[in-house]
Amino acid sequence: MADQWHADPLVWGNGPRLLEIFQEPTCPFSVKTFNKLDDFLSQAGEDNVRVQIWLHSQPWHLFSGIVIRAIIAASTLEGGKSNAYKVMAAVAEHRDEFVFENHCSGANRGTTPDEILQKLENYSGVALTAAFEIPDLERETKRHAKYSRQNGIHSSPTFMVDGLIDPEMGSGDDVSEWVKRFR
Template structure:
């Protein structure tokens, strides 16, 4: 349930909430898009951020998004780097940018990007910042963070943040996306197809504080 300070905007809800829901997502995974769009965005985020929300979990449950690029999705690293760059430049726009990435994920599947260079893919990702409300100056900052460093194999400015996310996934033996943890333990019963009823039952059975 750890989270380094520079990635604190990945936590949704009250940091003091006694329970923690962690969700490992890959922006190029259709099942991750499903759980983000149908559950996290529409049901769970409002419940942990708005008093009187559904499930009676406001102040009781916090959510941590774990960025978990899968290596068999060739462009996944680029999408996660872009999300981390937005997180650094405009943390208030990170959730909206995540929504945009999932909306456009099919544009970054293997075949659509097969003829694009990494620089071209990153340019497309910077341009998507407009849909998340980034202004021109912020988009320029994101683009700067996504430029290769001077060393031949040094990555970009947010590579260390990406490494942290990958390492914590490995540390917790996370294999598939999405994977959900509750209070540090994998909740293997959770499905990306769950709706309101299933999530209501889930929280009723687990939220004790």
């Protein structure tokens, strides 16, 4: 039943320390961050840290809402967060197909939401359109937005270490610099 869905939290690792990352999936700096997550978990140790991704929509990334809803939709399917990860990886790998040039122009201006979903399904291998159509899926999208706002998040990526924003942590840092914060 559509009213019995559950969005799997976007959390990897099971350690006591927590790195929360607020990211907009089509943002180039968020893509740099996303591409470092596996390496970070490996170096820091999945038994030492947890990484939680919060999806943070930014209106200048014009497909942001569609892509975020698709990621959340994927997390409701069997396989949960692993499906969401596949969709985020597809966006990261094919970022140019999910953004406008200069945030306002280019070939993607003629792209429809259905075409975005089809690209996400093709690249990720996750059949997510039916889940995308869950009528109240936005309650999970709103939960991500509310948590971001409650924590004063304005841009992506933003990093929180054990509940405190770390303004010195950035997408351009080497993974080893991230790991140092968790020793």
